[in-house]
Amino acid sequence: MTGEAVATVRAMLVIGGGYHDFDLVRRRLLDLLGEQERIRTICTHDFRDQDALAAANFLITYTTNIFPDAQGLRILEQFLAGGGRWLAIHGSAAYIEFSGPEVEIGGIRLPGLTDTPDRHPGYMDLLGCRFLSHLARQPFTVHPVSDHPLVAGLPPFEVVDEPYILELRGESEILLESRYTGEAPGYVKGPWLEDVPRPQAVLHRHGAGEALFLAPGHSCGRYDMQPFIAEIEPQVGPWDSPAYLELLRRAIRWGAHLTVGVP
Template identity: 40%
Template sequence: MTDAQPGSRIDVTLVAGGMYHDIDFARIQLLTLLAEHEEFRVRVQPDYEDTDAIAAGSILVSYTCNLRPSEDAQRAIRSWVEGGGRWVALHGTNSALDVGTPNGVDSPRIFPLWADTLGSQFVAHPPIMPYTVERSTDDHWLVAGIDPFETDDELYLSEHADRDALEPLLHTKWQGDARGFVEHDWTDGPDEHLVMYLRSLGEGSVLYNTLGHCRGHYDMVPVVDYYPQIERGSWEHPAYYELLRRALRWARGESS
């Protein structure tokens, strides 16, 4: 017998699926972090369509790329967030990609409700190269004490339906050519790009972090059968794991 008080079970859904990324690697990393919370009971699914399971929990964590939810799923998840759900959305959750068009990779605007719920839609990224991530505020515990760090992740260039509705937490600065994408010319646009932000909706909220690229040898099928380089991006940086740990604490309702 001990004096410890029992906690309350917290149901979590992890959606890990999609294309062009090492989903297996990301899934294992996220499950390991989720396992640090003994109250978490985690259900894993490869897409967003089992919305009843998502709605039964209080936390959604997503690591997806080019995973296009049905309109029913978009509406159900939007309603769940507005009702108080907390969603930790990572990397390509906001992406829709048409690969192999004559002018490069296109980002069709095919899910405006999804993009509005998330606060952004991926448009392009420059070739993977080092860039510096900086705090956008000193006043939020999610990023307090996180020193600027350099990462060789995909630098997301996104479209925001209402940027004023977002609470910036991390950003980077860049202008140039995102070669390989249809919308490649970013030489004259804003030089500051959000890396992590909060999007409040009703009683709930979305915490979006664009970092987290990873790719193994076999993740570009059918574009290429074998991708020569293993890419781990921000997963190689302790600061990223600290941000993820704080994100999960935020998702369970902690405020510091």
């Protein structure tokens, strides 16, 4: 063997929580990560493997109601401050709990309205945004609004997804936007009737590192809404969309500190 060894990228993939098709998303992300020979990935369902996080260069999360403990939050802050990059998708910005009496929404009986109190402020500050609620799942168009390499030259594309309403935390660069208004069925917060741009990709810098949040990414399998409903029609969301997968490819190269847009 001759020549200088090529450094590998240590990625940590955290996928877990509830109400989403985590198996489908895990497969899609591992396929995309596997396209980059330099990336070596550890998979887990929460933040308890703090040694893996401390050793990682790149963190990817697709979670709902999964958060690090106090020590894990310190490690996450150090990870970003030291130059790590965090790709957080969809529910990774969400903390939800149920409030009030039982309600039935779209044939699904819930133990109350879905509320999103700010229970994890340190985590949300590091991410740069927080989920508040969403409109009913529907098609909408996502538009690039930046010349950042992550989205430069990317045409507008349509997704069938949950239109997210976000609260921004600290200074951020908005890379993708959409516009929509409407009710937020089943949520405490809403309706959202003001016709304003809605961030879909938020880039937040912390120290030498960066966090990129992508709002689109909903997917739900036939049995993923149990115990609230026995079966639903599977929802693949944008995970079969060529434009969305191209965005994720760019995000993975960005997270690995590789040149974005180069295969």
